[in-house]
Amino acid sequence: MGSSIFDISGKVVAITGAAGGIGLAVCKQLGASGATIVMSDVNEEALNAGKAELEQLGAKVDSFICDSRDEKSVIAYFEFIAKKYGQADILVNNAAAGIHTSPQDTTLDEWNRVLSLSLTGYFLCAREFSKLLLKNKKPGALVNISSIAGSSAIGRGNFAYSTAKGGVNQFTRELAIEWAKSNIRVNAIQPCSVNTPGWRKWVETEGEKAKPLMDLLLRGIPLGRVAEPEDIAAAVHFLASDAAAMVTGTILPVDGGNLAYNAGGTLGDY
Numbered sequence: 548m549g550s551s552i553f554d555i556s557g558k559v560v561a562i563t564g565a566a567g568g569i570g571l572a573v574c575k576q577l578g579a580s581g582a583t584i585v586m587s588d589v590n591e592e593a594l595n596a597g598k599a600e601l602e603q604l605g606a607k608v609d610s611f612i613c614d615s616r617d618e619k620s621v622i623a624y625f626e627f628i629a630k631k632y633g634q635a636d637i638l639v640n641n642a643a644a645g646i647h648t649s650p651q652d653t654t655l656d657e658w659n660r661v662l663s664l665s666l667t668g669y670f671l672c673a674r675e676f677s678k679l680l681l682k683n684k685k686p687g688a689l690v691n692i693s694s695i696a697g698s699s700a701i702g703r704g705n706f707a708y709s710t711a712k713g714g715v716n717q718f719t720r721e722l723a724i725e726w727a728k729s730n731i732r733v734n735a736i737q738p739c740s741v742n743t744p745g746w747r748k749w750v751e752t753e754g755e756k757a758k759p760l761m762d763l764l765l766r767g768i769p770l771g772r773v774a775e776p777e778d779i780a781a782a783v784h785f786l787a788s789d790a791a792a793m794v795t796g797t798i799l800p801v802d803g804g805n806l807a808y809n810a811g812g813t814l815g816d817y
């Protein structure tokens with residue numbers, strides 16, 4: 548990437564859920580662009596496998612087992628980064644998970660589980676990330692992986708997940724304002740369905756409903772396909788780099804036009 552405005556060589560990246568579908572693609576994209584990636588995930592085996600994959604690609608990579616729901620674990624992750632690298636210049640808040648339960652049947656424990664990972668975990672990491680940057684008087688970029696579910700309702704028992712993602716969107720705007728004076732930019736990405744192993748597994752568990760479900764999902768995406776993890780990684784790279792030096796507080800859909808498309812709209816003739 549040389550002296551391009553997309554150059555992030557020398558930057559240190561913290562990322563949660565780094566061993567997952569989108570997380571790993573982000574690590575590969577940013578690693579290939581010269582950054583040092585400090586991968587974190589709660590799944591040790593998958594984390595080690597992901598780290599090995601990045602090493603094979605020639606990336607500078609480190610790893611730390613971190614449960615992003617757990618305050619002590621998150622503090623330990625950023626202490627590790629502080630000791631070794633001074634601070635992280637880029638944070639990608641990515642680890643999240645939902646449930647598929649109707650609102651009336653959701654237990655408090657299920658609700659808390661979704662919110663603790665998909666919203667509170669983002670807060671804990673953002674807080675520790677910012678402390679180091681503010682202490683060292685360094686600029687930074689935070690990218691929150693949200694979802695189109697944060698801005699529009701999906702149904703099918705997604706309400707706890709959607710609520711967390713709506714929270715991530717507003718959290719993004721608030722942090723962008725809080726830290727603008729310190730040149731810490733904060734943005735979010737809203738993917739539509741992304742072709743990750745976890746997403747494919749979910750579609751398969753629908754059994755005979757898998758095919759109609761896929762047809763339904765694709766009908767809402769004007770570009771006619773679900774996203775690939777690399778589509779999301781490219782947007783993260785943009786938002787993390789100086790190419791986005793004037794971009795903060797943005798919630799960027801990477802959704803093939805899904806959010807722009809009205810449910811009563813028509814593609815072409817009708």
Ligand SMILES: NC(=O)c1ccc[n+]([C@@H]2O[C@H](COP(=O)([O-])OP(=O)(O)OC[C@H]3O[C@@H](n4cnc5c(N)ncnc54)[C@H](O)[C@@H]3O)[C@@H](O)[C@H]2O)c1
Binds near residue numbers: 589616
């Ligand atoms: N895949 C999609 O269709 C899709 C669509 C929109 C948004 N997203 C968002 O993209 C992000 C990544 O999604 P994905 O599909 O790659 O997920 P994934 O399920 O493939 O990976 C998630 C990763 O997070 C890790 N993880 C789980 N619990 C954790 C914890 N407590 N602490 C740390 N790590 C933990 C898992 O081990 C896994 O490696 C999420 O924020 C998700 O909401 C995904």
